[in-house]
Amino acid sequence: MTNRDEDTPARGPLRGVRVVEFAGIGPGPFAAMLLADMGADVVRIERPGTPPANPRDLVGRSRSGAVQLDLKNPSHCEQALQLLAHADALIEGFRPGVMERLGLGPDEVLAVNPRMVFGRMTGWGQSGPLSLAAGHDINYISLPGALAAMGEPGAPPPPPLNLVGDYGGGSMYLVMGMLAALLEARQSGQGQVVDAAMCDGVASLMTQFYALSAMGQWTERRSDNLLDGGAPFYGTYACSDGKYVSIGPIEPQFYALLRKKLELTDDVFERQFDKQAWPAIREKLAQVLATRTRDEWCALFEGTDACVAPILTMAEAPAHPHMAARETFVTHEGIVQPAPAPRFSRTPSAIQSPASVPASPTSAVLARWTRTSPF
Secondary structure (H helix, E strand, C coil): CCCCCCCCCCCCCCCEEEEECCCCCCCCHHHHHHHCEEEEEEEEEECCCCCCCCCHHHCCCCCCEEEEEECCCCCHHHHHHHHHHHCCCCEEECCCCCHCCCCCCHHHHHHHHCCCCEEEEECCCCCCCCCCCCCHCCCHHHCCHHHHHCCCCCHHHCCCHHHHHHHHHHHCCCCCCCHHHHHHHHEEEEEEHHHHHHHHHHHHHCCCHHHHHHHHCCCCCCCCCCCCCCCCCCCCECCCCHHHHHHCCCCHHHHHHHHHHHCCCCHHHHCCCCCCHHHHHHHHHHHCCCCCCHHHHHHHHHHCCCCCCCCCCCHHHHHHHHHHHHCCEEEEECCCECCCCCCCCCCCCCCCCCCCCEECCCCHHHHHHHCCCCC
């Protein structure tokens, strides 16, 4: 696979936007993937000697190319500045102060490119007592109160997938902030720094739960609330084959449909929002749902408003009829993977290239960028 160029133009609403990605791990690369899937021309700066990416490393897809620079070498930093002078945005995920020590901080970059959107991705942010401390997703979701709300009572909160901190509170907020700053820069001609901290993003994601707490509708006891597994009508249940279904008929009319389909006539089911009845409702629901297989229940509920869905594995998900009909998963270069999201009616996104795009000289990227018009 060769680097993408003007002869194989990108597809998507960000076509023409140029982004320099400083190679890292976690939410930075995922944010770069999202922008690249939407058509941004993303060039990754890697350390010299970095081997070609594994084509199965899907988060590395859709980049237009890569260059290898030793950022401790002043001449290589100068090459990076030359790239940044022709870019619209950058993504970096180093600890606070690293870019400044390299001579690639906001002051230096904005001096050569006043329109630059300087995207900074960290766990703790650019300031504060923890800003220089190491951490990972599980730490960043601990401080804002998210992790304490997850799991069963009487046991340590379970480590969730890193969707909440790295990607929800991190990548998504970085992308949102950078797109907002790019839009503003088109109007003002001035760039700015986007300080995206995972702990900030996770706190933002918790807004609804802080609201419920303020209204007296949320307790700090795990599995005691509407959306944390406390409510028996919003949870997961085992079926006779050892597989699972999720149910979530919160609205009374949907709950009534669930009762009708399952023939739940016991008077205790009349007390949907009575927390004193929840243990009995859960026990009876579990008994009923354990009498058939997952697929048998799904055949009964398919297409209804009872809010029942199979809990699928990653191997099963692409073949589900709904996933298949929407092409939520696609096969690219022989690898099954999630398709770009969200969807655009006029300028659809696409997987622009596999992760194994080879590195090229900085001069080649500069030649391409100076031949084509910016966004």
